[in-house]
Amino acid sequence: MAMEINLLVVEDDDGQYETYKDTAEEMSQEGVRFILTRKTDFSSAKEAITSKGFDAAIVDLNLKANNATEASGNDVLKEIIGSLRFPVFVVSGNLNMLDESIRAKKSSFLKFYNRETSNKEIFGHIEKICSTGITRILGGRGMIETRLYSIFQNDLEIDIYRLISKQY
Numbered sequence: 001m002a003m004e005i006n007l008l009v010v011e012d013d014d015g016q017y018e019t020y021k022d023t024a025e026e027m028s029q030e031g032v033r034f035i036l037t038r039k040t041d042f043s044s045a046k047e048a049i050t051s052k053g054f055d056a057a058i059v060d061l062n063l064k065a066n067n068a069t070e071a072s073g074n075d076v077l078k079e080i081i082g083s084l085r086f087p088v089f090v091v092s093g094n095l096n097m098l099d100e101s102i103r104a105k106k107s108s109f110l111k112f113y114n115r116e117t118s119n120k121e122i123f124g125h126i127e128k129i130c131s132t133g134i135t136r137i138l139g140g141r142g143m144i145e146t147r148l149y150s151i152f153q154n155d156l157e158i159d160i161y162r163l164i165s166k167q168y
Contacts, residue, residue: 002033005130008048008057010076012040012064016115020058023119032127042072046079054086056126061092071097081105087129089113089122 007024011017017038024034037052039045041063048054057080061073073092080088081102086109090098093115106112108129113122 002028002031003127003131004033004035005055005126006035006037006053007126008045008052008054008059009036009038010040010045010057010059010063010073011038012060012062016060019119023123026120027123027127034123034126042075042079045076049076049079049084054084055130056087056089058089058091058122058126061090061097062094071099074099074102077102081110087111087126089126091115091117091122 009017009020011020021036024036027034037048037054039048045059059073059076059080061071063072063076071094073090074097077088077090077099080086088110090102090110090112091114092098092112095112095114098112102110103112111125
């Protein structure tokens with residue numbers, strides 16, 4: 001059975017997104033099935049991030065093609081980095097617009113690519129990370145996160161009013 005990778009693609013350029021779809025289809029023939037979810041702006045990306053579990057993300061910095069100085073992809077990155085645990089790949093022709101606080105966090109799970117990098121290389125890196133199983137353990141829908149959620153929702157039966165009343 002082919003490994004499935006749920007990939008969030010935050011990209012407003014139709015042509016670039018089509019190249020991602022082509023790469024995903026090509027790699028599907030090699031035993032990996034990429035399931036792409038496309039979002040084109042910060043608000044729809046934020047909604048997707050909070051409502052669906054992803055194994056990885058590709059994020060463009062400039063999400064408004066008609067405004068070369070706009071870099072709302074930084075906001076998407078901050079949202080992901082601040083609350084989720086999955087690999088993120090910034091792919092942009094404007095890496096100079098990457099927020100320095102994000103640049104400082106570069107790692108195997110947060111990588112930056114210019115547009116000249118082949119999609120095959122980027123998707124290959126995503127595949128390698130996901131094939132380790134780490135996203136199934138640590139990711140936002142991974143076993144650890146699922147267990148922590150269960151503990152918080154079901155196992156902690158704390159009488160908050162009793163705790164508050166002891167403080168006063």
